[in-house]
Amino acid sequence: MWFGREENKNSNEISPIFFKVLSELGQDALLVAPGEVVRFATEGIETLNILRENRIMSPELVALIRVVRRTQQTHTGNIEVPRGPIGEGLRELTIRAIYLSEIENIVVLISDESEASRVHEVRRDFVANISHELKTPIGALSLLSEAVLSASDDPASVVKFATRMQLEAKRLTDLVQGIINLSRLQDSDPLQIATEHLIADLVNEAVDLVKTTSDAKGIQVTVNEFPSVVVLGDGEQLIMAIHNLLENAINYSPQNTNVSVSTSLADEIVEIIVTDQGIGIAEGELERIFERFYRVDPARSRETGGTGLGLSIVKHVASKHGGEVRVWSSPKVGSSFAIRLPIYSTHGGNE
Ligand code: ADP
Numbered sequence: 001m002w003f004g005r006e007e008n009k010n011s012n013e014i015s016p017i018f019f020k021v022l023s024e025l026g027q028d029a030l031l032v033a034p035g036e037v038v039r040f041a042t043e044g045i046e047t048l049n050i051l052r053e054n055r056i057m058s059p060e061l062v063a064l065i066r067v068v069r070r071t072q073q074t075h076t077g078n079i080e081v082p083r084g085p086i087g088e089g090l091r092e093l094t095i096r097a098i099y100l101s102e103i104e105n106i107v108v109l110i111s112d113e114s115e116a117s118r119v120h121e122v123r124r125d126f127v128a129n130i131s132h133e134l135k136t137p138i139g140a141l142s143l144l145s146e147a148v149l150s151a152s153d154d155p156a157s158v159v160k161f162a163t164r165m166q167l168e169a170k171r172l173t174d175l176v177q178g179i180i181n182l183s184r185l186q187d188s189d190p191l192q193i194a195t196e197h198l199i200a201d202l203v204n205e206a207v208d209l210v211k212t213t214s215d216a217k218g219i220q221v222t223v224n225e226f227p228s229v230v231v232l233g234d235g236e237q238l239i240m241a242i243h244n245l246l247e248n249a250i251n252y253s254p255q256n257t258n259v260s261v262s263t264s265l266a267d268e269i270v271e272i273i274v275t276d277q278g279i280g281i282a283e284g285e286l287e288r289i290f291e292r293f294y295r296v297d298p299a300r301s302r303e304t305g306g307t308g309l310g311l312s313i314v315k316h317v318a319s320k321h322g323g324e325v326r327v328w329s330s331p332k333v334g335s336s337f338a339i340r341l342p343i344y345s346t347h348g349g350n351e
Pocket of ligand 1: 244248249252276278279280281289290294295296297301305306307308309310311312335
């Protein structure tokens with residue numbers, strides 16, 4: 001987008017081509033003439049919500065430009081602009097304003113720092129969460145060991161405390177394993193070492209892994225017939241993702257209910273759908289359940305040995321394989337989770 005007039009063109013001036021190059025490099029920029037008139041702007045700058053009809057909307061940005069004009073020196077600063085006309089969302093922009101004395105104009109380079117600060121925030125929260133999550137079972141183990149010591153002459157109490165110690169130790173192991181799985185996922189690219197997998201094989205392996213738990217609860221896991229669809233990826237990760245969905249379906253369902261696994265095909269995408277007749281999830285929670293360590297009901301999740309990491313692992317696996325996860329749920333009715341993956345071929349070995 002540029003607002004310069006052809007007759008203003010002069011070999012000393014910054015040309016639209018310069019702005020085109022900046023656009024191509026992904027750098028948002030403005031060229032501002034005296035009176036804060038915007039002469040050029042890179043493509044797509046509208047999304048930053050700082051310009052309207054050629055005028056700068058942000059008072060902070062106008063103030064920064066005025067300082068640069070007055071001092072005739074480059075200045076750098078951060079400004080916050082609303083993401084849109086409604087809502088409280090803000091975008092954090094880093095601004096570098098450069099005075100071009102030859103043409104008395106100012107080039108404003110704009111970088112959107114929101115994504116970087118979001119990643120930073122997520123990382124900081126993750127570290128804080130890990131410490132908290134690990135401290136709980138470690139604290140419990142320490143208390144229980146004290147209880148065992150002081151009850152050493154009462155065998156019944158020793159058995160009781162030792163059993164609880166085993167549970168806490170298992171929780172700690174699951175947590176550490178979950179954290180390791182997540183960090184492995186974040187570091188690796190499964191598509192670089194991808195192999196071909198029949199959907200049916202992945203599902204059957206995952207179902208085998210939950211057999212003991214489902215039998216113990218009298219839950220029947222029904223596997224519907226699968227088309228011969230092959231996906232490309234890391235088999236271990238894909239099985240882990242389907243396994244996590246099945247584990248949740250069993251954990252959050254009453255005894256003697258049904259869990260089913262089915263597939264659907266559409267537009268080069270295969271969906272592996274795990275459906276349960278369980279407690280369901282309220283609509284307001286649906287967005288948050290994929291966050292690391294988030295549980296709708298922490299006490300219940302603890303009872304079932306949940307770590308709050310299962311669904312974030314599923315989400316990571318799906319997106320690293322070029323897919324996504326979807327969820328439908330209704331409290332007291334049940335839930336369906338679908339892992340959607342790109343189909344590699346429909347000529348599986350089972351044909
Ligand atoms: P957890 O280890 O606690 O199960 P997840 O990341 O797998 O952690 O799931 C996050 C939360 O989402 C769970 O604590 C639970 O509240 C909710 N949830 C996940 N799957 C289901 C399901 N099939 N039915 C009802 N609630 C579910």
